[in-house]
Amino acid sequence: MNRRAFLRAGATTGAGALALGPAFLERAFGAGPVTVGPGPYGPLQPFNADGIALPAGFTSREIARGGSVVSAGGAPYIWHVATDGQATFRTLSGGGAPDGGWILVANSEVPGAGGVSGVEFAPDGTAERAYRVLAGTSLNCAGGPAPWGKWLSCEENDAGLVHECDPTTLNAGVARPALGTFAHEAVCVDPVNERLYLTEDEPDGCLYRFTPTAYPSLAAGLLEVAVGTAPGTVSWTAVPNPNGGPADPTRRQVPGAAIFKGGEGTWFDEGTVYFTTKGDNRVWTLNVATNVVEVLYDPTVVGPDAPLSGVDNITVSPSGDVYVCEDGRDHDICLITPSFEITRFLKLDPITHAGPPVAKNECVGVVFSPDGTRMYFGAQRSFGVGGIPLAPAGVVYEVRGPFRQTAGGTGSQALKAPARISLRARKRRAIPKLVRNGFKIRLDIDEPVGIDATLRISVPGDNGRKVSRLLARAKPSVAVSDLVSLQLEPRKQTAKLLAGRDEVIAKLKVVATDAAGNRTVFRRRVRLFGGGKG
Numbered sequence: 256m257n258r259r260a261f262l263r264a265g266a267t268t269g270a271g272a273l274a275l276g277p278a279f280l281e282r283a284f285g286a287g288p289v290t291v292g293p294g295p296y297g298p299l300q301p302f303n304a305d306g307i308a309l310p311a312g313f314t315s316r317e318i319a320r321g322g323s324v325v326s327a328g329g330a331p332y333i334w335h336v337a338t339d340g341q342a343t344f345r346t347l348s349g350g351g352a353p354d355g356g357w358i359l360v361a362n363s364e365v366p367g368a369g370g371v372s373g374v375e376f377a378p379d380g381t382a383e384r385a386y387r388v389l390a391g392t393s394l395n396c397a398g399g400p401a402p403w404g405k406w407l408s409c410e411e412n413d414a415g416l417v418h419e420c421d422p423t424t425l426n427a428g429v430a431r432p433a434l435g436t437f438a439h440e441a442v443c444v445d446p447v448n449e450r451l452y453l454t455e456d457e458p459d460g461c462l463y464r465f466t467p468t469a470y471p472s473l474a475a476g477l478l479e480v481a482v483g484t485a486p487g488t489v490s491w492t493a494v495p496n497p498n499g500g501p502a503d504p505t506r507r508q509v510p511g512a513a514i515f516k517g518g519e520g521t522w523f524d525e526g527t528v529y530f531t532t533k534g535d536n537r538v539w540t541l542n543v544a545t546n547v548v549e550v551l552y553d554p555t556v557v558g559p560d561a562p563l564s565g566v567d568n569i570t571v572s573p574s575g576d577v578y579v580c581e582d583g584r585d586h587d588i589c590l591i592t593p594s595f596e597i598t599r600f601l602k603l604d605p606i607t608h609a610g611p612p613v614a615k616n617e618c619v620g621v622v623f624s625p626d627g628t629r630m631y632f633g634a635q636r637s638f639g640v641g642g643i644p645l646a647p648a649g650v651v652y653e654v655r656g657p658f659r660q661t662a663g664g665t666g667s668q669a670l671k672a673p674a675r676i677s678l679r680a681r682k683r684r685a686i687p688k689l690v691r692n693g694f695k696i697r698l699d700i701d702e703p704v705g706i707d708a709t710l711r712i713s714v715p716g717d718n719g720r721k722v723s724r725l726l727a728r729a730k731p732s733v734a735v736s737d738l739v740s741l742q743l744e745p746r747k748q749t750a751k752l753l754a755g756r757d758e759v760i761a762k763l764k765v766v767a768t769d770a771a772g773n774r775t776v777f778r779r780r781v782r783l784f785g786g787g788k789g
Contacts, residue, residue, distance in 0.1 A: 289552050289591060291560045294598030295576070295659055305652060306607030310600070313656030318359070318374060318382065318631070321648035322640035327374060329384035335363035335372050336640060338633040338649040340397030340441065340520070340568060341620035342406055344422045345734035346375060351705035353734040353770040354378065357625050360388055360406045360422045361633065361651060362395035369395035371408050373422055380629070380653075389420050389428035396456065397441035397520055397568055397620075402739040403471045404731035407431075409439035411456050413501040417442060419473055423732040431473040434465050436498040437505045441530070441568070443523040445543055446738040452528045452541070454518030461506045462515055462530065462541070462548075464491055469692045471740045480505065481513040485539070485548040489513055513548070515539070520568035520580070529577060531566035538566060538579060538591070551577075552591060562599050563589040568619050573627035574659035580632065582617035588632060601654065603634055610636035611647050620651070623658075625703070625734075630654040674702040674769040676777075683782040684761075690750045694727050694743040694781070696765060703734040704767040710743050710781065712761045714752065724752055726761060757785040 296310035305315045319325045321336035339362040348354040355378030363369045371389035374382050389395070389408055395418075396411035406420045408428065417434040421427040434442070440456040449470035453463040467476040479491040492509045499505055506512060516534025523529075528541040529551070538552035554561035565582040572578060577591040578600065586603035603618065610616030620633040632654070636647035679697040694710050708729045716722040727743035735741075753759065765777040 289557055289595055289597045292596040292598055299602055302604040306604035308602040313654055315652050315654050318651045318653050320650045325385035327382035327385045332385035336649050337364045337635055338651055339364040339619045341622045341631055342400040343622055343624050345625045345703050347705045347734055352768040352772055353703045358422050359631055362408055364394050364396050367393050369393050371420055386425050389418055390426050399442040401444050402446045403741055404733040404735050407442050411438050411440055415439045421732055432498055433475050435478050435505055436500045440518050441521045443521045445523050454521050454530050456518055458516055458534055459514050460518045461512050472742050480509050482511045483513050485513045486550050488547050522569050522571050524571040529569055531569050533566055536564045536566050568621055570621050572623055573661045578621045580618040580621050583615055586616055586618055588618050588621055608634050608637040627660055674704050676700045676767050676775050678765055678777045680779055686753050686783050686785055690745055693745050697740045699738050700736050702769055703736040704769045705734055706731055706767055708743055708765040710761050710763050712759055759783045
């Protein structure tokens with residue numbers, strides 16, 4: 256049983272619900288502010304050889320250092336400098352099943368030469384290859400993983416865009432200007448309501464919501480900005496000119512837009528958008544059902560013992576603990592538990608990880624491996640390229656130890672029983688829309704699977720016998736799970752195959768392969784017609 260299925264079953268622990276969902280937050284806000292405590296792992300131990308203080312039972316290892324060759328198989332790859340936001344994805348075997356491995360992607364926050372790099376790990380954690388995912392971009396700060404198996408990399412500059420990247424492929428990224436042109440910090444996806452939420456790293460920044468025209472395609476859609484006073488209930492107003500850039504900043508186009516002082520990381524979990532603002536050191540929550548914005552953490556309320564300031568990237572672990580990176584001060588990563596307690600999880604040695612004299616250092620990119628047993632994070636300006644402190648290298652670490660897991664979870668072990676999957680798909684589709692936008696399916700999956708979805712028609716062959724021809728296909732390069740929508744992309748020959756047809760019956764086939772090799776196959780008939788809605 257995965258975490259979402261577990262939560263649906265209504266299971267709880269003695270400390271409360273395992274996720275900081277809306278019900279938990281309602282109880283927590285009513286009980287008062289976050290309190291400082293020892294947390295689930297106890298006090299930090301002395302700094303280890305990597306210059307990291309961790310709780311007892313946890314260890315670290317260096318994965319990649321800026322300006323240095325990554326210790327991995329395959330072609331030598333020099334890791335980018337100034338590492339930042341990260342995400343992980345489950346890899347697939349040649350047969351299309353989750354193989355126990357995973358990919359870590361990481362942004363590079365360098366002016367004029369940012370981009371994204373990736374490291375692929377074998378099931379035992381051995382780094383197998385490192386490679387470039389995205390190039391030709393600038394100041395790639397944070398971003399967010401998309402449920403359909405893509406990495407959304409955000410450029411933090413006045414002309415910044417969001418780039419949708421295949422995490423498995425070299426130099427694969429598509430700019431998505433429909434999501435706006437501004438100093439993007441991070442993005443998260445609400446797969447239930449099929450929307451995206453975006454933060455803006457400006458002192459008078461805003462919180463944005465993007466509704467795709469044909470989710471999950473990000474080619475077009477409606478960009479809105481939160482309006483009102485936060486904390487409180489906000490509404491959403493369309494941004495008149497999403498690509499105004501420096502000449503017409505999006506944050507100044509809508510009167511009454513809610514101001515968030517330096518938007519940083521964001522993460523979606525169980526109906527809640529978590530995001531941080533460094534200008535006031537706050538961690539916020541947005542309930543997507545009610546549009547109520549609340550302050551989850553404010554150091555001025557917690558008091559002088561508050562361990563977290565300079566809030567930055569954020570993630571929610573499989574156990575529901577909220578981990579927040581710290582930009583500056585003590586160079587910590589803190590966690591907020593479902594029992595509403597905050598504590599330090601790790602701390603960087605201020606000497607080993609001092610960073611350059613002017614910019615200092617920051618913890619970035621906290622994220623977990625897909626099975627929740629390993630944490631990854633970066634120290635953006637540690638060390639120096641060629642030993643030069645003013646040319647910060649940055650470094651990525653992995654942390655292993657007794658991380659709390661979802662009760663009833665399976666960890667990294669493959670299930671023997673087939674994954675439980677449901678499919679939703681249209682029974683009819685207008686041919687012009689299929690040719691233009693493809694065909695959407697929606698899957699609800701309780702365990703990670705590889706997906707191969709095709710839409711085909713039969714046409715007369717050269718010998719008079721009917722042959723099958725492919726109209727559209729979706730085949731994510733990584734495993735997907737939970738609630739995921741996929742767009743079967745039309746092929747080059749689709750328009751020609753359907754030209755002049757008023758109606759034709761197409762065959763939809765969806766094959767889902769789980770980690771144990773079990774296959775679930777769906778077959779549906781789809782009526783394609785010449786025009787109108789559908």
